[in-house]
Amino acid sequence: GAGVSQSPSNKVTEKGKDVELRCDPISGHTALYWYRQRLGQGLEFLIYFQGNSAPDKSGLPSDRFSAERTGESVSTLTIQRTQQEDSAVYLCASSLNPGLRYEQYFGPGTRLTVT
């Protein structure tokens, strides 16, 4: 079946502009996660959605970052007034259940470059 998809695959933007990244999780997966991977670094957790519960936003690095999810489907990550340090690959993952042992399926990521 279809995996996690993300769009766009690449995004180049000027400093100060807003960007919106999209994630389509695997159908039926209730949990959705956003991570950021800077060059040469490990993945950093950003935000987590589970069903209709309030999202866990504890990983968002600043108030310029926000995310939404419609039910158990599409999610969008928005970065306002982008800065050069926002340049990274943004990865979305989904899992069948939010339980600790459930593997996460990752999308191909969106490579964001802020010039």
Add this chain to the structure above:
Amino acid sequence: GQNIDQPTEMTATEGAIVQINCTYQTSGFNGLFWYQQHAGEAPTFLSYNVLDGLEEKGRFSSFLSRSKGYSYLLLKELQMKDSASYLCAVPMNYGGSQGNLIFGKGTKLSVKP
């Protein structure tokens, strides 16, 4: 706090065996994941250990020692396609959230002919 350490890079020869180590410090323990990430691609799940011992899955095996805060990924009969980064990760353990993973920086494995 929570911390994960793994070597930055390793090199091995095709057909050989390589062991990639991971040490972790967590407040509470809820298992440990290994993911494989080829350059420019998404991470893919390899293994999950929550009990001590070795779990074998084909050419790949994963070991866990909870008392030592230590895990390793063992790759046998290395193939060129095994050249990738191997990520060690543990679930965060706080509040009501579940499943958020803390990742190590990854070990870049290069397999040489």
